[in-house]
Amino acid sequence: MVASNKHPLVAYQPFKFLFQLAYFTTIIARLPLWLTLAFFAPLRPHPKWTAKQTFMAQVAYALTDLKSRIGVTSKLSLEQGKEEDRFQVIEPSNSEAYKGPLTSLIVKPGSVGGTWYPKAPGKDIASKIVVLYLHGGAFVEGDGRNEFCGYPVKTMIERGGVDAVFSLQYRLSGWMGVNPFPAALQDALTAYLFLVEKVQIPSHQIVLCGDSAGGNLAITLLRYLEEFGTTIPRPRCVTLFSPWVAPFDYNTEQNPNRNSDFLPTSFLRWGAHTYADGLLNSPSDPYITPLGNPFATSVPIFVNAGNAEIFFVANKKWVKQMKDVKDNHVDFHEEDAALHDTFLLASILGFEESAQEVILKMGTFVRKC
Structure with missing residues (x-):
């Protein structure tokens, strides 16, 4: 039960740039909805959440999804930095x-x-x-x-x-x-x-x-x-x-x-x-x-x-x-x-x-x- 071990197509240029541009466009389009959810308490995903928690959860989901669809793992360094x-x-x-x-x-x-x-x-x-x-x-x-x-x-x-x-x-x-x-x-x-x-x-x-x-x-x-x-x-x-x-x-x-x-x-x-x-x-x-x-x-x-x-x-x-x-x-x-x-x-x-x-x-x- 193992998926293909190849990077997604959108991990490579120019597809990566085009995909990121398109995805960021959808984020901008969703901002009014996220702000509405944040500032109107009855619409929040959880009744105990604040406006900041609601808004940041939406943003975090989108940014995490964007990075995951590209699927490029960061390289680590053993330098002290x-x-x-x-x-x-x-x-x-x-x-x-x-x-x-x-x-x-x-x-x-x-x-x-x-x-x-x-x-x-x-x-x-x-x-x-x-x-x-x-x-x-x-x-x-x-x-x-x-x-x-x-x-x-x-x-x-x-x-x-x-x-x-x-x-x-x-x-x-x-x-x-x-x-x-x-x-x-x-x-x-x-x-x-x-x-x-x-x-x-x-x-x-x-x-x-x-x-x-x-x-x-x-x-x-x-x-x-x-x-x-x-x-x-x-x-x-x-x-x-x-x-x-x-x-x-x-x-x-x-x-x-x-x-x-x-x-x-x-x-x-x-x-x-x-x-x-x-x-x-x-x-x-x-x-x-x-x-x-x-x-x-x-x-x-x-x-x-x-x-x-x-x-x-x-x-x-x-x-x-x-x-x-x-x-x-x-x-x-x-x-x-x-x-x-x-x-x-x-x-x-x-x-x-x-x-x-x-x-x-x-x-x-x-x-x-």
Whole structure:
């Protein structure tokens, strides 16, 4: 169940320019409608939304759809850039650490970067609570750096009861067989082993955190540790925000929250098919699709999902499946009137107050673990 791995025709010039021009014309044509929806409360997709939230959700949907239809994955750099000494390149661990689903004839563990927040670690880092953060972006967007991840990381440090964050720049997937599974999951394991073995942070001081596609990676990394990491110590806990538990359930037309979220089918399809490129039975593979594949774990899990988002129903089902496994501890928080991944995008979409409340709850959970 894998789509063609070729770029869409509109990814190439001059078709790209013509398509962008035509699409921006439709955006301009829709602006009066979006403004009407925003300023007349009875017309808003959700009765509790503000004018800004309504307008920005419409804009975010259109811009996400535009980029997804072109489908060009950004190239990542291992140069320090604006992050300077906070950006660190790390090398893979011993090859024996990458077993089972992390072995591939094509995709090998490689060098990967990450950004430290609020600063490069000092000698006292081993005494602090450190988050390994895996960002969202459908496996095709994001880099863990300031511009993309600055808001959630800053909020976690200020309100989430953690001292430092290592935000991973895992490899992104793309058409033409660019970094498919298990590239990103290999990188997540590389980063976790780096914190435990190289930086020597006690595992009970490490919080594994992920939102959206990063939530998928956090879940599957935890599963990997339980199934194959017999000698690898477990993290303190896992915190998940709108985790993508069913990547191949991307047809939003049948979703009850399709009108109150900004995720288009084009974005989800792009991410699912490029990440799972070449894999058979991807919709049922436990390392691609957590939904329907619960597992036992001793690690406490915190899950947040907005009840107005596309992933809400799937998240509730996955939480129930995990809770049904004996001795699992899963806390589920329903974020009222929230669309997808306010943890990452609150400052853009106007959900700052809601996101900050959620991160306060995350902090309480982390301290109790």
